[in-house]
Amino acid sequence: MSIERFHIAHSIDEALDLLAKEGSGAQILAGGTDLLVALRAGALDAGKTAFIDISRIPELSRLTLNGPDGQCQLGPCVTHHRIAEDAGLGRASIILGQASHSVGSPQIRRRGTIGGNILTAAQCADTIPVLLALDAQLLLRDTKGTDRTMAIKDFFPAPKKTAIKADELLLGISFASLAGKPWKGSYYKLIRRAAVAKSRLNFAVLIKTDLQGKVDEARISIGSTLPTPGRFTPAEELLKGNKPSIELAQAAADACSAYMIQVAGRRWSAEYKEPVVRNLARRGILKVFGLEQAPEESLEQHPEAQHGA
Incomplete structure (x- = not known):
């Protein structure tokens, strides 16, 4: 395998034309923080012979708040730095x-893009659990100009695989704005060191309460726990209709841990992950509830690991 051609697209139409021309040998490039590492390591997908750089297409770097129907829209080339700021x-x-602020280092955040974070389909991807909690939708366009929209929850059919077709380009990510609505959330990331670290587990939760203070809707996703990224629906359903409490948070955390075992099975890592998922979920939910406690024990038994939020 070797890259023989490097194209720079300046418009979506040009990128799609190049994609049609290069066929299965095309590799879309935006930030390049993962692809260039794979290229140097000789680990790029076999058969890739041409890079198509889409980072200079203005439409793909747009960030729109409160668009049609109250939707937020992000181009796939929006960087983590811009999202964080x-x-x-x-x-x-x-x-x-x-x-996005937890991704890699400042240099990586200035180059790395949200589209790349999605399309690498890594179990440890930092933004995917949050996008799942946001019920994000993905807009795709093929080389014939046909658009389709897919929920991110349906975008990962198998481990490390996405549903994007060889002749498609990711054009945008959208979700309903939560600004001014009774939603609260928390995000936690379990890491080995304080910077430039891949997450071992990451937890995202969004909770909406009603006028009586009860949980009206809950959305929970935990990265690196299920075979493919997804929501923890049993825990979400357990929270709904109940008033926030320490006991409720613990019950939901237990449900998260049990659901992981139910879906992923009791593999060699379960002995470590089961209590960590339970503790991570409890802390995240308690934070949203405003009932944070001083931690009585570490998230895990390995002293070299740290946890970032």
Whole structure:
């Protein structure tokens, strides 16, 4: 395998034309923080012979708040740095900025893009659990100009695989703005060191309360726990209709841990992950409830690990 051609697209149409021309040998490039590492390591997908750089297409770097129907829209080339620094997006998404701020290092955040974070389909991807909690939708366009929209929850059919077709380009990510609505959220990331670290587990929760203070809706996702990224629906359902309490948070945390075992099975890592997921979920939910406690024990038994929020 070797890259023989490097194209720079300046418009979506040009990128799609190049994609049609290069066929299965095309590799879309935006920030390149993962692809260039794979290229140097000789680990790029076999058969890739041409890079198509889409980072200079203005439409793919747009960030729109409160668009049609109150939707927030992000181009796939929006960087993690920009997401982390945008106060309006912080109000609209509550926790997406925290997830992007936790990505790698300042240099990586200035180059790495949200589209790349999605399309690598890594179990440890920082933004995917948050986008799942936001019920995000993905807009795709093929080389014939046909658009389709897919919920991110349906975008990962198998481990490390996405549903994007070889002739498709990711054009945008959208979700309903939560600004000014009774939603609260928290994001936690379990890491080995304080910077430039891949997450071992990451937890995202968004909770909406009604006028009586009861949980009206809950959305929970935990990265690196299920075979493919997804929501923890049993825990979400357990929370609904109940008033926040320490006991409720513990019950939901237990449900998260049990659901992981139910879906992923009791593999060799379960002995470690089961209590960590329980503790991580409890802390995240308690934070949203405003009932944070001083930790009585570490998230895990391994002293070299740290946890970041």
